[in-house]
Amino acid sequence: MDLVTLNDIRDAAERIRDAVVRTPLLPCPWADPGRPLWAKPESLQPIGAFKLRGAHNAIARLDERTRRRGVVAYSSGNHAQAVAYSARHFGVPAHIVMPDVTPQVKIDRTRECGAEVVLVPIAERESAADELVADRGAVLVPPFDHQDVIAGQGTAGLEIIADLPDVDVVLIPVSGGGLASGIGTAIKALSPDVQVIGVEPELAADTRDGLAAGARVDWPVERRSRTIADGLRSQPSELTFAHLSRVLDGVVTVGEREIRSAMAALASRARLVAEPSGAVALAAYLDHAGELPAGRTAAVISGGNVDPTLMVEMLTEHAAPARG
Amino acid sequence: MDLVTLNDIRDAAERIRDAVVRTPLLPCPWADPGRPLWAKPESLQPIGAFKLRGAHNAIARLDERTRRRGVVAYSSGNHAQAVAYSARHFGVPAHIVMPDVTPQVKIDRTRECGAEVVLVPIAERESAADELVADRGAVLVPPFDHQDVIAGQGTAGLEIIADLPDVDVVLIPVSGGGLASGIGTAIKALSPDVQVIGVEPELAADTRDGLAAGARVDWPVERRSRTIADGLRSQPSELTFAHLSRVLDGVVTVGEREIRSAMAALASRARLVAEPSGAVALAAYLDHAGELPAGRTAAVISGGNVDPTLMVEMLTEHAAPARG
Structure with a gap:
């Protein structure tokens, strides 16, 4: 490793x-x-x-053609806003998958950063994110791994x-x-x-x-x-x-x-x-x-x-x- | 001017x-x-x-012999803590004159910075400060003038x-x-x-x-x-x-x-x-x-x-x- x-x-x-x-x-x-x-x-x-440091480094490292297809994250917390903010910095789409029980204020903050928020039942978070990656060729940005x-x-x-x-x-x-x-x-x-x-x-x-x-x-x-x-x-x-x-x-x-x-x-x-x-x-x-x-x-x-x-x-x- | x-x-x-x-x-x-x-x-x-910027510059500009005699301020607000903090940085005494109606928390914060707080009736602030200057040869640090x-x-x-x-x-x-x-x-x-x-x-x-x-x-x-x-x-x-x-x-x-x-x-x-x-x-x-x-x-x-x-x-x- x-x-x-x-x-x-x-x-x-x-x-x-x-x-x-x-x-x-x-x-x-x-x-x-x-x-x-x-x-x-x-x-x-x-x-x-701090999440912006890691998300922005990961997105900055993508080659430009890949990045232009957009980025995906599943998170209802600070990582969601970090990916959305960084994507806007680069002018590329961000799709953030959130559980449908997420408090409205967190949804609003992520949308304010220009991201498309996709609300799904909590058990479907990962599969919904995988689908976005497969359908659009977008890149998943993991929160820490x-x-x-x-x-x-x-x-x-x-x-x-x-x-x-x-x-x-x-x-x-x-x-x-x-x-x-x-x-x-x-x-x-x-x-x-x-x-x-x-x-x-x-x-x-x-x-x-x-x-x-x-x-x-x-x-x-x-x-x-x-x-x-x-x-x-x-x-x-x-x-x-x-x-x-x-x-x-x-x-x-x-x-x-x-x-x-x-x-x-x-x-x-x-x-x-x-x-x-x-x-x-x-x-x-x-x-x-x-x-x-x-x-x-x-x-x-x-x-x-x-x-x-x-x-x-x-x-x-x-x-x-x-x-x- | x-x-x-x-x-x-x-x-x-x-x-x-x-x-x-x-x-x-x-x-x-x-x-x-x-x-x-x-x-x-x-x-x-x-x-x-911000008060620390000005107070510290004023105290830093004193020649060392003068500074060692200590500094004086009359203030119950942020300037008091600024002068006290800066004096401690230089290891010199600070005497802060405050009205005797000052809330305890402000007195405590200023004492925490190592200053001696002198409580006087509000009308006597300036004269008490002048007295400290005269008695000890300490330098008055004004809040803005x-x-x-x-x-x-x-x-x-x-x-x-x-x-x-x-x-x-x-x-x-x-x-x-x-x-x-x-x-x-x-x-x-x-x-x-x-x-x-x-x-x-x-x-x-x-x-x-x-x-x-x-x-x-x-x-x-x-x-x-x-x-x-x-x-x-x-x-x-x-x-x-x-x-x-x-x-x-x-x-x-x-x-x-x-x-x-x-x-x-x-x-x-x-x-x-x-x-x-x-x-x-x-x-x-x-x-x-x-x-x-x-x-x-x-x-x-x-x-x-x-x-x-x-x-x-x-x-x-x-x-x-x-x-x-």
Whole structure:
């Protein structure tokens, strides 16, 4: 199995420059001074999540004739908007297959990016996507199980090392594992001593179990779906698991209350709107210090697409009473 | 009267590099495609507002012996935290004079930055600060009425032009006028055709009136205090008014409902927590298109220090019902 290399990630960085925001590393002076903290706010990408890095790299790598036939994705989340946004950048059609139970706001956001949204019963997602690929010669862009996608996500790792060369610890949310595979590969290649730590919800900790067992462990989807972190309910593929096995120094799991509280802290202290999945790295930093290596820490805030009503709930629960 | 020059601003950019975040310009794909929009999120500075640029430049310019005697500011807002943060960066004492009615959270935030907070009756602010200056030989850092402060704020303008050389319109909140003076000076020097527009609350529109009259106009403080935008209740000094007269192509005023609605839009669409003052440029873009020049527009989001309870109010009023 070919793993992504530092050169793949450097090439990706060149390729995505025009469409992707070079996010800053934000110092967090309110954090524990003994473990200085920086936030990497991927929530500030134009579609609100890191997914644009990988999707855009994959689409940019297609030869132009192929790309003109269009791209396809099945996703109701951030990957859908990433593929739609990138396709519009190139002026090519995007067909996004979504379950017919998808909330209207997610359908609207994806259509706003110029994509054609195809609603199907949830069980038919993959077959509907395959049909679009077969009928139109369009190219399927997978959310994580692809070298080009992993290399694109890894560009965030290059930026972390460029901005904070003496970082000691990097905390990265893990779901399908594309983000942690890419960032981990970049960081281990450039600074092998940096500790790269994956973060999962306790309620979807299949990667923690898999790495402990030395092979992927399957958690049934109903079990993974219990977490509020709806972007962290996927599981690694063989390809991402192979990367994670090489690059992760550990996995920390966080509780649901910790995730909610980290969302409130990001809003009130870092002035960032994060979705639950985007807040898990901060939750690990705040509530699991004892399980983490010491030193200068970067936490990847992976996305910010959260329903305003949920944001209100978090702020009401956690921030307002404590801070007056 | 010596006005700030492009060279002053370039020197400031070198000087503040270590302490200030080089904020990105964020594309807003959800905006009107006929007037593409970018946000300049100064809310992401470590103290949550642009004020760090000016305060840090002023403190960095002091000779070291003077600086070691410490710095003084009177402010209960973002300038207080900016001076405190910068003083800690240099390892020198900061004395911040605040009215004794200041909300506890603002006192705490300033103390967190390592400053000594001196609480006095509101009428004694200036005299208490003068006393600290006289007793300790400490240096007063004014919030806007100083060349070094204006030059520091102007560094955000250099960044806008560097990131978007073909910008057509820049929208900047105006209060004491340091930010708009600095950014306007940088932009007019680099790209004289860019339209630089100040934005004020309708309820604190003294600069609009002053520019129309050709001289500063005084609005009584009770009148200015009606706006929710608590960072925009100051008035220009002779120095900033002289800059504003040269660099502003116009002033647009926004209503209170428009400010609240822009805060909600920033949270739900740009994933940014903005304070009311930080949202006025977006309010002008969204609700006053007819008064604005056409073209590629950058809106400066000047700060993000908002009480979580107010944020909850905005999101509940404007975002949740509309977007479901």
